[in-house]
Amino acid sequence: MVIATxxxxxxxxxxxxxxxxxxxxxxxxxxxxxxxxxxxxxxxDGTIYLYFKNKDDILFQFFNYKTKQVFQQFGxxxxxxxxxxxKLRNLVRSHLKAFQQDRCMAILYQTETHKYKRIADDxxxxxxxxxxxxxxxxxxxGQQEGCIRKDLYLGLVKRFIVGSVDEVINxxxxxxGQYELASMADPLVELLIRGIGSSAN
Amino acid sequence: MVIATxxxxxxxxxxxxxxxxxxxxxxxxxxxxxxxxxxxxxxxDGTIYLYFKNKDDILFQFFNYKTKQVFQQFGxxxxxxxxxxxKLRNLVRSHLKAFQQDRCMAILYQTETHKYKRIADDxxxxxxxxxxxxxxxxxxxGQQEGCIRKDLYLGLVKRFIVGSVDEVINxxxxxxGQYELASMADPLVELLIRGIGSSAN
Amino acid sequence: MVIATxxxxxxxxxxxxxxxxxxxxxxxxxxxxxxxxxxxxxxxDGTIYLYFKNKDDILFQFFNYKTKQVFQQFGxxxxxxxxxxxKLRNLVRSHLKAFQQDRCMAILYQTETHKYKRIADDxxxxxxxxxxxxxxxxxxxGQQEGCIRKDLYLGLVKRFIVGSVDEVINxxxxxxGQYELASMADPLVELLIRGIGSSAN
Amino acid sequence: MVIATxxxxxxxxxxxxxxxxxxxxxxxxxxxxxxxxxxxxxxxDGTIYLYFKNKDDILFQFFNYKTKQVFQQFGxxxxxxxxxxxKLRNLVRSHLKAFQQDRCMAILYQTETHKYKRIADDxxxxxxxxxxxxxxxxxxxGQQEGCIRKDLYLGLVKRFIVGSVDEVINxxxxxxGQYELASMADPLVELLIRGIGSSAN
DNA sequence: AATGAATGAGCGTTCATTCAT
DNA sequence: GATGAATGAACGCTCATTCAT
Numbered sequence: 001m002v003i004a005t006x007x008x009x010x011x012x013x014x015x016x017x018x019x020x021x022x023x024x025x026x027x028x029x030x031x032x033x034x035x036x037x038x039x040x041x042x043x044x045d046g047t048i049y050l051y052f053k054n055k056d057d058i059l060f061q062f063f064n065y066k067t068k069q070v071f072q073q074f075g076x077x078x079x080x081x082x083x084x085x086x087k088l089r090n091l092v093r094s095h096l097k098a099f100q101q102d103r104c105m106a107i108l109y110q111t112e113t114h115k116y117k118r119i120a121d122d123x124x125x126x127x128x129x130x131x132x133x134x135x136x137x138x139x140x141x142g143q144q145e146g147c148i149r150k151d152l153y154l155g156l157v158k159r160f161i162v163g164s165v166d167e168v169i170n171x172x173x174x175x176x177g178q179y180e181l182a183s184m185a186d187p188l189v190e191l192l193i194r195g196i197g198s199s200a201n
Numbered sequence: 202m203v204i205a206t207x208x209x210x211x212x213x214x215x216x217x218x219x220x221x222x223x224x225x226x227x228x229x230x231x232x233x234x235x236x237x238x239x240x241x242x243x244x245x246d247g248t249i250y251l252y253f254k255n256k257d258d259i260l261f262q263f264f265n266y267k268t269k270q271v272f273q274q275f276g277x278x279x280x281x282x283x284x285x286x287x288k289l290r291n292l293v294r295s296h297l298k299a300f301q302q303d304r305c306m307a308i309l310y311q312t313e314t315h316k317y318k319r320i321a322d323d324x325x326x327x328x329x330x331x332x333x334x335x336x337x338x339x340x341x342x343g344q345q346e347g348c349i350r351k352d353l354y355l356g357l358v359k360r361f362i363v364g365s366v367d368e369v370i371n372x373x374x375x376x377x378g379q380y381e382l383a384s385m386a387d388p389l390v391e392l393l394i395r396g397i398g399s400s401a402n
Numbered sequence: 403m404v405i406a407t408x409x410x411x412x413x414x415x416x417x418x419x420x421x422x423x424x425x426x427x428x429x430x431x432x433x434x435x436x437x438x439x440x441x442x443x444x445x446x447d448g449t450i451y452l453y454f455k456n457k458d459d460i461l462f463q464f465f466n467y468k469t470k471q472v473f474q475q476f477g478x479x480x481x482x483x484x485x486x487x488x489k490l491r492n493l494v495r496s497h498l499k500a501f502q503q504d505r506c507m508a509i510l511y512q513t514e515t516h517k518y519k520r521i522a523d524d525x526x527x528x529x530x531x532x533x534x535x536x537x538x539x540x541x542x543x544g545q546q547e548g549c550i551r552k553d554l555y556l557g558l559v560k561r562f563i564v565g566s567v568d569e570v571i572n573x574x575x576x577x578x579g580q581y582e583l584a585s586m587a588d589p590l591v592e593l594l595i596r597g598i599g600s601s602a603n
Numbered sequence: 604m605v606i607a608t609x610x611x612x613x614x615x616x617x618x619x620x621x622x623x624x625x626x627x628x629x630x631x632x633x634x635x636x637x638x639x640x641x642x643x644x645x646x647x648d649g650t651i652y653l654y655f656k657n658k659d660d661i662l663f664q665f666f667n668y669k670t671k672q673v674f675q676q677f678g679x680x681x682x683x684x685x686x687x688x689x690k691l692r693n694l695v696r697s698h699l700k701a702f703q704q705d706r707c708m709a710i711l712y713q714t715e716t717h718k719y720k721r722i723a724d725d726x727x728x729x730x731x732x733x734x735x736x737x738x739x740x741x742x743x744x745g746q747q748e749g750c751i752r753k754d755l756y757l758g759l760v761k762r763f764i765v766g767s768v769d770e771v772i773n774x775x776x777x778x779x780g781q782y783e784l785a786s787m788a789d790p791l792v793e794l795l796i797r798g799i800g801s802s803a804n
Numbered sequence: 805a806a807t808g809a810a811t812g813a814g815c816g817t818t819c820a821t822t823c824a825t
Numbered sequence: 826g827a828t829g830a831a832t833g834a835a836c837g838c839t840c841a842t843t844c845a846t
Contacts (some may be wrong), residue, residue, distance in 0.1 A: 001301040002333055030231040030232065034836075046812065046839075046840080047812095049837095049839080050809065054837075054838075055836095055838090056202075074202065085398075088343055097362055110315065115229050142382045142397075148397055154387065156388055156389065159369050160355060160397070162368050163371075164360065164361045164365055165364070166364055166368060167364025167368075168361075170355075170364075184357060186352055187357050189822070191353070191358065191396065192361075192396060193396045193398040193399075195392065195393060195394045196343075196362075196393055197286075197348065197350065197393075197394035197395055197396075234818085234820080235820060236820095244827080245829055246820090246821085247830095248828070248829095250822080251827075255820075432631075435841080436840075436842080437721060437841095446806060446845080447809095447840095447841090448806070448807055448808060449807070451805055451841095451842070454801075456841075457842090471842080506657075512717070513717040514805095516714040517631050518716055524673060541799070544799075550799055551797070551799055558771070558794065559799055559812095560793060561770040561786040562771075562795075563799075564770050564797070565768070565769055566762065566767055566770075567766070568766055568769070569763070569766025569769060570762050570766065571608075571765075573762050589698055589756055589759055590759060590763065593755070593798065594799055595799055597794065597796045598690075598745075598752055598755060598763070598764075625811075636814085636816085637816060638815080639818080646831075648816090648829080648832085649818075649832055649833065649834095650832070653829095658816065
């Protein structure tokens with residue numbers, strides 16, 4: 001009983017895209033060559049151009065489909081919780097989980113994003129906005145419900161959250177993923193909410 | 202008694218290094234060419250090789266001297282305060298101020314750091330460690346003095362602080378520096394200490 | 403009694419050849435790709451290799467059959483006239499008419515001929531010789547009959563005629579065929595015969 | 604006493620341009636590679652790009668400077684004669700002489716001109732126009748002075764002359780230059796003026 | 805017969821680095 | 826020290842041709 005056999009074309013497209021992500025993650029985009037990607041994917045150099053317009057396009061497709069899809073999952077994870085604090089926890093948790101599961105994607109997203117505005121600016125901005133919008137909604141709901149401080153500059157709070165999460169991921173990446181990234185979700189959210197100060201402050 | 206007369210050599214070295222930082226910041230390291238740097242510095246291509254071993258070395262020197270020096274200033278700023286919370290405030294303030302004053306350095310440091318482990322890994326790790334050590338000291342002192350929560354996982358707290366600051370800088374960079382970066386220091390530190398949760402939590 | 407039913411194979415052969423001529427005329431031989439020809443012909447790239455040995459062979463076949471056939475018609479047109487001057491007029495007329503009717507062939511023949519000695523040298527020389535022989539016969543007959551000057555260097559006269567006709571065609575091609583090419587036949591022949599000098603010379 | 608020592612740059616520019624013309628003449632523009640030109644010129648591949656923007660530019664420069672210059676000489680040759688028929692003779696003579704002296708230029712101009720409108724359209728049109736204008740002037744003067752027929756369609760006469768000359772050159776080229784091209788000038792002009800018809804016509 | 809995905813040799817171009825002046 | 830012309834390795838990309846289906 002065949003439900004969904006991906007056709008050959010899609011298979012090769014994915015093979016190449018994943019090979020590319022692996023190579024990009026290892027060497028950086030500009031240091032990666034088409035020949036390396038082809039070798040990693042087990043195809044000829046020219047084959048890559050049957051599935052991608054050019055080298056830039058490979059990175060673009062990565063941001064357009066692969067990463068985008070992951071970021072959309074974050075929204076779904078959030079929807080599963082009712083109260084803002086659980087939503088935030090779900091967001092951070094699914095973010096860390098997803099990046100832990102696909103280390104190459106994590107590297108590419110963390111280290112290559114800022115540099116490739118030229119290539120995938122719109123996609124990255126779109127994702128970034130989607131992420132920030134989710135956070136905004138959470139904050140606002142939290143403020144209405146009283147579980148989040150009302151005297152906050154929203155723009156700053158968003159950076160505060162995004163930055164903490166990003167840095168936790170970066171640290172994990174630099175440590176070669178030797179610990180459970182996802183396990184950092186709960187302590188991190190707790191920190192975000194309560195801060196580092198003792199109640200004496 | 203030595204009067205610090207910089208000799209001609211040092212001047213040209215600095216001219217080139219600053220030109221390179223400008224060019225790297227504008228185009229990224231790998232997209233920048235020696236010819237561009239030479240033009241920006243007003244010297245011949247070959248001259249660059251009298252002061253730097255190769256292209257990589259320029260970036261290495263940037264991290265080795267220029268950035269390192271700035272990061273050392275952070276330590277000095279911290280030393281001026283007595284209590285941990287003021288120390289943290291001074292750290293964040295001097296960090297934001299320094300990066301606001303030298304935008305190119307900020308760009309290079311924020312966007313190129315992760316990618317150049319190959320080139321300047323030791324320097325970057327050294328700086329990073331220095332920065333994290335400062336924070337560690339602050340946290341520990343704060344915990345002893347009671348102004349910082351004692352139930353914190355130190356490794357996480359450090360990322361939490363570093364990440365927030367970085368992201369605030371990134372956001373400022375992406376906004377083309379249209380506002381006072383330094384003005385974000387106090388609200389950010391306040392957030393770090395108190396968190397986003399209302400005391401009701 | 404054979405009724406000329408072209409079989410399927412011949413049809414496809416012609417479809418491809420005509421598509422190729424169209425593409426070659428538009429882009430030049432070396433700038434045309436097999437993929438373009440295949441698209442224009444409505445077949446797969448690989449199909450072309452069932453009918454032609456390789457890309458060169460397509461051009462070769464063009465000169466071998468298509469153009470050759472047209473050039474043979476010139477001989478027939480000449481045979482319809484008795485006196486040399488009418489023969490010349492018929493030759494030029496049928497030449498201009500044929501090229502006007504098949505613009506792509508005209509382009510290919512005029513602009514690509516000289517460059518493809520490598521590919522179809524023998525065919526082109528053969529056609530060229532055939533054409534020049536027709537002219538030679540006309541001239542010689544005209545000299546015997548007294549309507550053509552006897553003091554002429556035959557080799558030069560042939561170039562003189564061929565060159566004039568070619569250039570008239572080229573001019574028409576460059577003007578995007580906005581006028582009747584065939585209408586130039588009579589004035590041109592008149593020029594060839596009488597020259598540009600007044601009888602006073 | 605040094606009057607005009609060409610500097611090194613100009614020398615190498617010319618070396619490369621001449622090597623390129625040689626290679627283009629031998630293989631055609633698109634079949635020639637940068638590597639071939641570099642080898643012929645005795646320089647490295649990259650050196651070519653110090654003097655020319657790209658491969659197209661080499662051909663462009665050829666038409667822009669080298670050929671243009673020769674075509675301007677034609678105008679000067681014409682100016683040396685007073686009566687229209689001598690002017691025409693001088694034009695044809697200097698044309699054939701120049702092309703005989705630089706065979707590669709002749710090949711490139713004759714066989715590559717039509718195909719490279721993309722690359723040097725304006726230059727080629729300019730030269731072509733210059734040439735046709737010279738002829739127009741001659742014809743008109745000749746008609747006023749009575750030595751050229753008044754009942755001529757100027758547009759056709761120009762093609763008639765240009766075409767004859769071109770074809771004479773082509774024939775010489777195809778014969779591998781085994782005879783004196785310039786010696787064809789006088790008989791050709793005589794043909795242009797008197798035509799091939801006997802006065803009996 | 806017909807397809808079109810796959811191949812990989814080959815090309816134009818760039819640019820870090822060298823070295824004669 | 827300073828120059829910048831010259832180098833040539835390396836890369837992205839194209840496309841004629843093949844071959845499994």
